[in-house]
Amino acid sequence: MRKNTCEEIRRELDELMLDETCSTAAVDHLRECGACRQFHEKQTKLRQIVGSLGTVAAPADFDFRLRARLASESSSAATHFSLFEWSFVRRGLTAAALLIVFATGAFLVRNVLNRPAGGGEVAKQSAAPEVRESPRPAEAYRPVMPESPKPTVVNQASNKRLQGNRTERSTQLALRNTRTLATLDSASTGAEVINGAQPVASSAAFPIDASSLATFRVSVDDGRGNAKTISVPTISFGSQRLMQHANQFAPKRVW
Amino acid sequence: MNTLTTIDELGFAPALQQDVLEDTTSDHALLEATRSGDQDAFAELVSRYRNQITSYIYRMTNDYDGAVDLAQETFVRVYRAADRYQRSYAFSTYIYRIATNLAISELRKRKRRKLISLTGFFQQSDGGEAKEFNPPDTRPLQDSDLVDTERRNAVQRAIGTLPEKYRAPLILRDVDGRSYDEIARILETSEGTVKSRISRARGFLREKMHAYL
Numbered sequence: 001m002r003k004n005t006c007e008e009i010r011r012e013l014d015e016l017m018l019d020e021t022c023s024t025a026a027v028d029h030l031r032e033c034g035a036c037r038q039f040h041e042k043q044t045k046l047r048q049i050v051g052s053l054g055t056v057a058a059p060a061d062f063d064f065r066l067r068a069r070l071a072s073e074s075s076s077a078a079t080h081f082s083l084f085e086w087s088f089v090r091r092g093l094t095a096a097a098l099l100i101v102f103a104t105g106a107f108l109v110r111n112v113l114n115r116p117a118g119g120g121e122v123a124k125q126s127a128a129p130e131v132r133e134s135p136r137p138a139e140a141y142r143p144v145m146p147e148s149p150k151p152t153v154v155n156q157a158s159n160k161r162l163q164g165n166r167t168e169r170s171t172q173l174a175l176r177n178t179r180t181l182a183t184l185d186s187a188s189t190g191a192e193v194i195n196g197a198q199p200v201a202s203s204a205a206f207p208i209d210a211s212s213l214a215t216f217r218v219s220v221d222d223g224r225g226n227a228k229t230i231s232v233p234t235i236s237f238g239s240q241r242l243m244q245h246a247n248q249f250a251p252k253r254v255w
Numbered sequence: 256m257n258t259l260t261t262i263d264e265l266g267f268a269p270a271l272q273q274d275v276l277e278d279t280t281s282d283h284a285l286l287e288a289t290r291s292g293d294q295d296a297f298a299e300l301v302s303r304y305r306n307q308i309t310s311y312i313y314r315m316t317n318d319y320d321g322a323v324d325l326a327q328e329t330f331v332r333v334y335r336a337a338d339r340y341q342r343s344y345a346f347s348t349y350i351y352r353i354a355t356n357l358a359i360s361e362l363r364k365r366k367r368r369k370l371i372s373l374t375g376f377f378q379q380s381d382g383g384e385a386k387e388f389n390p391p392d393t394r395p396l397q398d399s400d401l402v403d404t405e406r407r408n409a410v411q412r413a414i415g416t417l418p419e420k421y422r423a424p425l426i427l428r429d430v431d432g433r434s435y436d437e438i439a440r441i442l443e444t445s446e447g448t449v450k451s452r453i454s455r456a457r458g459f460l461r462e463k464m465h466a467y468l
């Protein structure tokens with residue numbers, strides 16, 4: 001009980017400022033308790049010493065140095081801003097250059113990957129145009145096509161490529177590379193002449209066997225000896241898909 | 256706030272226009288004026304607080320030149336952050352908080368650098384509390400002023416050995432005579448913590464200064 005009282009009194013004395021008066025209970029306790037009195041005396045003396053440290057004056061040139069510092073900081077801040085701006089621009093340029101390099105690289109890599117693996121073979125085959133038409137696609141389409149003129153020269157390599165397990169894009173690219181071979185020259189075969197005054201619906205449509213075509217070329221004769229050749233770029237009639245499902249329409253055992 | 260380009264733009268003229276800046280002008284009003292570009296107002300703030308702040312940082316760091324530098328840094332920060340100043344606390348609390356943070360940062364930097372200080376020689380090898388290295392001189396002193404000076408030096412060194420968390424509240428309370436409430440706001444802690452830390456700090460000092468008590 002007494003210990004608690006001593007602690008409380010000491011805490012009270014500790015929290016007071018030196019010039020503040022303590023409570024009567026504390027005064028009474030200090031009168032009775034020698035240990036607390038001694039504690040209080042030492043504590044007061046210590047606080048007086050610490051308090052005597054007082055305030056240290058700033059140097060006389062404090063204001064001048066502060067002025068100089070603020071001025072130099074503001075000017076250096078402006079310099080820092082311009083440097084920051086320049087570094088920002090430089091970073092932007094670097095990023096743009098990197099982006100361009102990366103895009104170019106990606107484009108080149110993509111082109112290389114999409115190039116057909118058997119390019120040399122195709123080139124070799126293109127040098128030998130004696131290759132005859134592959135009978136398979138022609139037979140597959142024969143039942144659904146009414147009397148179509150037979151193509152004279154058809155590249156077999158393009159058919160092989162169509163049957164291969166490649167993407168449609170790579171197939172188109174490959175066909176584009178062998179454009180000279182995959183052509184159908186209909187100039188030598190006769191075709192129905194359509195009169196301009198004749199309505200289109202009444203004229204008979206002439207079917208085209210596009211199963212083995214990459215590029216389609218038609219020669220049109222106006223009947224006076226003037227022939228015009230029309231080249232149509234790569235035409236896709238969904239032949240790949242047709243060939244996959246061709247078994248449904250083809251007679252049995254055709255394949 | 257205007258951007259300074261030359262030194263002379265800061266009107267720290269020793270002869271302030273007293274008709275404009277009354278002594279009764281509050282710190283808040285001075286800072287408001289500083290914010291709107293009045294350099295005289297900032298000069299008045301500096302003149303009000305430069306000694307207090309320099310002294311406080313000096314007591315914290317026990318290095319006068321460093322304390323002057325940090326006091327200047329305190330004012331630079333006040334000037335720079337004048338736009339962001341909020342009037343929720345007293346300006347003295349605000350500036351003391353900046354000064355405390357700077358002083359504590361400096362103390363931590365020193366600790367990292369492991370500067371060899373005179374008090375450092377007497378720190379225990381196990382990392383315990385540093386002991387007062389300056390034993391009392393038992394020879395008779397010729398002048399009572401010398402006794403006081405010696406005692407003040409001793410207590411200053413003893414304060415320098417206190418952990419920073421005890422040092423700041425002790426200085427703010429016993430040297431600067433600030434209230435617990437204000438100290439709590441400056442140190443951003445509770446009043447109870449402040450009281451407890453001050454009590455612990457006095458206990459440490461009593462042990463270190465027993466020869467003088």
